[in-house]
Amino acid sequence: MKDMFGRSAIVGTATAGIGEAKGISAIELAVAASRAALAEAGLAVQDVDGLFTTDIRNLYSAMELAESLGVAPRHLNCSNLGGASFVHYLTEAAEALRAGRCDVALIAYGSNQRSDAGGFSTGARPAWYEAPYAARYPAYAYALSASRYLHQYGLDRRHLAGVALSARRWAADCEEAVLRTPTTLSELLAEPVICDPFSRRDMCLVTDGAGAVVMVRSERAADSGQPPVFVLGGGTAIESRSVTTLEDITRTSAQRSGAQAFEAAGLGPDDVDLVQLYDAFTIVPLLALEDLSFLGRGEAGSAVLDGLTAPGGALPANTNGGGLCHCHPGMYGIFLVIEAVLQLRGTAGARQLEGVDVALCHGVGGQFTANATAILGTAATV
Numbered sequence: 001m002k003d004m005f006g007r008s009a010i011v012g013t014a015t016a017g018i019g020e021a022k023g024i025s026a027i028e029l030a031v032a033a034s035r036a037a038l039a040e041a042g043l044a045v046q047d048v049d050g051l052f053t054t055d056i057r058n059l060y061s062a063m064e065l066a067e068s069l070g071v072a073p074r075h076l077n078c079s080n081l082g083g084a085s086f087v088h089y090l091t092e093a094a095e096a097l098r099a100g101r102c103d104v105a106l107i108a109y110g111s112n113q114r115s116d117a118g119g120f121s122t123g124a125r126p127a128w129y130e131a132p133y134a135a136r137y138p139a140y141a142y143a144l145s146a147s148r149y150l151h152q153y154g155l156d157r158r159h160l161a162g163v164a165l166s167a168r169r170w171a172a173d174c175e176e177a178v179l180r181t182p183t184t185l186s187e188l189l190a191e192p193v194i195c196d197p198f199s200r201r202d203m204c205l206v207t208d209g210a211g212a213v214v215m216v217r218s219e220r221a222a223d224s225g226q227p228p229v230f231v232l233g234g235g236t237a238i239e240s241r242s243v244t245t246l247e248d249i250t251r252t253s254a255q256r257s258g259a260q261a262f263e264a265a266g267l268g269p270d271d272v273d274l275v276q277l278y279d280a281f282t283i284v285p286l287l288a289l290e291d292l293s294f295l296g297r298g299e300a301g302s303a304v305l306d307g308l309t310a311p312g313g314a315l316p317a318n319t320n321g322g323g324l325c326h327c328h329p330g331m332y333g334i335f336l337v338i339e340a341v342l343q344l345r346g347t348a349g350a351r352q353l354e355g356v357d358v359a360l361c362h363g364v365g366g367q368f369t370a371n372a373t374a375i376l377g378t379a380a381t382v
Contacts, residue, residue, distance in 0.1 A: 004264060006382030008094040008105075008231050011224035012041030012214035013338045018327045019178045021208040022115045026058065029210035030110030031068050037212035041224050043104055050075040050102025052089040053109060056082065056330055065108060075102040081372065082365025083278050084236065085109075086213075086333035088372035090361070091234030093215045103216065107337075110210035111329035127242040139195040139203065139281070141243040141367035146197055146283035149250045152298065157197050159301030161188040163282035164201045164324055166310040171321025173311075173351040178207055179325040202282040204328035211334035213341070218382070229341045230382050232267065232358070234374040235260025243367040254291035254362060254371040261360070261373040269294045272375070273356040274343055275315060276336035278364040279322040285309070288362050289317075292373065311351075319343060319351050333363035337374070344378050357381050 014036030017029040030053065038045055051073040055061035062078035075096045081088050086107060093105035126137045150156060165185055171177035183201075191199035221228035237256035243249050262268055269292065277285040286300040294315060295303055304310075309317035318324075320339045323332040340359035342348040357380050363372045 004091070004094045004098060004234070005232055005266065006230045007218050008097045008215050009218050009221035009228035010213055010215050010231070010341050010376070011221055011226060011228055012037040012043065013341050014040060014212050015176065015335070015338060016110070016210040018176050018209040019207055020115050021112055024112060026055065026110045026112045027061070027064050027068050028110070029112060029208065030065050030108045030212070033110065033210040033212035034069060034106055034108045037214045038106070040226060041214040043214065045069050045071060047104045048106045049073050050093060050096050050105035052077045052093055052105060052107040054078050054080040054085050055109070055111070056080065057111070057113065073102065081236070081238070081370040083280060083331045083333050084363035084365035084370040084372040085331060087336060087361050087363035087374050088236045090231055090337060090374040091236065094231045094234065097215060097217050105215040106212065107215070107334065108210070108212040109331060109334045111331070112208045113330045114206050114208045130242060130244065136195050138367055139198060142281040142283055143195045143198055145243055145249045145287070145368065146281070149283060149286065150197060152250060153301065155301045157189060158185065159305050160197065160202050160282040161185055162301070162305030163279065163285055164188050166304060167279065167318055167322045167324040169310050170319050170351060171325035173349070174320040174326060175349070177321040177326040178205055179321065198281060201324070204280045204323035204332070205325070207327040207329050209327045209329035211338050213334065213337055227345045228379065229344045230377050230379070232375045232377045232381060233261045233264030234372070235264065236372045238370045240369050241366070243369065246368070250287060252287055252291050252368040252371055254288055254373065257371040257373040258292040258362070261375050265375040267358065267375060272358050272360045274319060274340070274353060274359050275317045276340045276359065276361045277317055278332060278336065278362060279318060279324050280328065280332065280364070282324070284364055285317060287368070288364070292360070292362065316353055319348065319353065336361040336363060340376050344376060
């Protein structure tokens with residue numbers, strides 16, 4: 001999709017209800033974030049004619065969100081790739097804008113999974129052929145991959161904890177992050193193991209929250225009051241229903257989605273200034289760093305433990321704390337995009353990086369089995 005390069009731009013973003021939003025429905029949260037993002041972009045709700053949304057708990061979330069906003073979009077996409085969905089939508093929205101199927105694309109998501117009924121619930125289920133074993137879903141799938149990865153490369157739980165420690169260090173400078181308490185590697189390793197080799201802090205948060213992103217064609221981006229962030233390339237790849245049917249449970253279809261995104265953008269890993277990587281479990285960013293060719297096989301665990309992705313590291317990752325520390329309302333993908341945009345605009349506050357022009361966002365859905373990659377850039381890149 002080389003013809004998408006720089007032809008659309010993100011001109012508005014917003015979040016709502018991060019953490020716990022008692023008494024507010026998922027749709028109401030999505031509406032709040034959508035209205036705020038549109039206001040930031042200098043657009044009215046009635047301008048929206050492209051809508052991109054999904055939910056793992058509500059089959060009719062797209063219709064309900066459109067109705068609640070009072071819009072009748074010309075173009076709609078509510079395909080569900082789990083956590084990869086909202087990074088996938090960047091590519092889909094860019095294509096819809098390029099083709100003239102819409103003029104203002106709204107990507108939105110909301111979830112009240114923490115406050116609703118007092119705890120986590122989801123419509124996601126294990127594959128039918130795994131259900132009889134009643135394994136802890138979805139942790140078992142990622143734990144299998146993590147166990148194999150650690151064994152295959154001679155690593156241990158410290159190399160998973162390095163991901164959590166990096167996330168906590170970034171979250172300390174993000175006021176919106178839910179988990180900001182300082183910690184140490186020793187404290188993380190002292191956490192009880194819940195699903196071997198994972199402890200509690202190897203697993204994402206369970207929170208409420210909503211996010212929204214507004215996109216327009218590039219020639220219209222100057223009308224926004226915010227510095228536009230351009231979509232340079234993207235790619236999506238799926239492989240199988242479950243990690244247990246992957247040929248190699250330490251490699252994922254991110255190899256293909258990343259290659260597609262880099263080709264479309266005409267860039268490579270060395271051109272990327274920061275990454276926002278899905279981190280529902282600590283193994284996920286490690287495999288992504290390798291599948292996306294930032295590091296060789298078996299290198300990510302030690303590199304992250306040594307500070308590669310932490311504040312001051314050579315490849316900053318998940319600069320708001322990610323799904324491990326910022327928030328994780330069922331599906332985290334839209335927050336990857338929002339944080340990348342804040343960094344590229346230069347509006348990320350105390351955690352702001354210097355001299356960043358290219359960001360990579362990578363979402364993962366299912367059990368490593370859906371991967372979506374998008375590359376974003378400032379005006380200097382187009």
